[in-house]
Amino acid sequence: MIAQEQIPTVLDHPVYDTEGKKIGDAKHVFLDDATGRPEWVTVKTGLFGTSESFVPIRDASVVSDHLEVPYPKDRVKGAPHVDVDGGGHLDASEEQRLYEYYGIAWDEAWQRANEPGERGWAHGDGTGTASAAGTAGMAGAAGTAGMAGTAGMTGRTGSAGREESSGDAMTRSEEQMHVGTEQVETGRVRLRKYVVTEEVQQTVPVSHEEVRVVREPITDANRDEALSGPEITEAEHEVTLHEERPVVETRAVPVERVRLETDEVTEEETVTGQVRKERIEIEGEDTGVVRDSGEEFRK
Secondary structure, X not given: OOXXXXXXXXXXXXXEOOOOOEEEEEEEEEEEOOOOOEEEEEEEEOHHHOEEEEEEOOOOEEEOOEEEOOOOHHXXXXXXXXXXXXXXXXXXXXXXXXXXXXXXXXXXXXXXXXXXXXXXXXXXXXXXXXXXXHHHHHHOOEEEEOHHHHHHHHOOOOXXXXXXXEOOEOOOOXXXXXXXXXXXXXXXXXXXXXXXXXXXXXXXXXXXXXXOOOOOOOOOOOHHHHOOXXXXXXXXXXXXXXXXXXXXXXXXXXXXXXXXXXXXXXXXXXXXXXXXXXXXXXXXXXXXXXXXXXXXXXX
C-alpha cells in the first residue's frame, strides 16, 4: 500500500503491471471513507487515454518514478466500467463489483478496512472523507471511496446493492461496449548496405606483333638498293615486337536508389465482449391489469 505522502508522486505518473508493461497513467486516487487510506487508483488506458480503469492500490508499490500493481495489463484494461458521480464518490455496489472482478472477497476487504490498530489519517472536513491531493482535488486528482464508510455506517446488513426504488419508478441500466483502437509496434524494417565481391568476365580483343621473313629476288626495281652496301660483310638487323595486354580498371557508378515507404492497410476485425443488462419483471395480482407501452397484459 502506498503512503499518503506518496499520492502526489503517483498521480499523472506511469502505472506498470506485473510483467513490467506500461498500462497507462494514474489519474485519480480514491480513499476509503472510514479510514482515509488509499483504496483505488484509476488508470487512463486505450488510445489517447480514452478509457479509465479502477485498480486496487492496497498491494501496489511505488518504484522509482512509477507505480506497480500486482495485476496484468489485460486484466486492468478489462475491469468493469464505473461511472463516478460529480462528487467523485464510489458507491458500495460499484466497489463490490470491482472487488469481485479482481478476486478480492468483499467481507475480507471490509474487515481489513476497519481493522483496529492500523494507521488512520485525519480527514480535512471531519466527516469521514478525505482529499488525497489537497488543492489538486479541484482538478479531479483524488476522490473518495464508499466501501468501508457506507458499510460501516449502516451496520452492513449483508446486501451491497443500492436502493434504487423510489415511489413507483425504478431505473434500469445496462452496460454498453465501446471499442477503440490503439497503435502498437509490430516490427521494424531497415535498409543496410554492404559490399560483396564477385567475378566478372568480359572479352576484349588484344593484338601483338609477329616476325615474318620475306625473301625477294633481285630485280631491276631493287637492284640499286641491294648493291648499295659492301659486297661481302657481316651485319645485323633488329626488329622490336609489340603486343597489347588487357588492363582492368574499376569505377564506382550509381545504379539505383532504394528507400522505404509505409502503406496503411485497413482491415475489418470483429471484437467480442460481454455486457450486462438489468431486466425489470412486472408482478401484479391475478385480477389486476398491467399496461406496458400501450399493451395490456392480464394476470
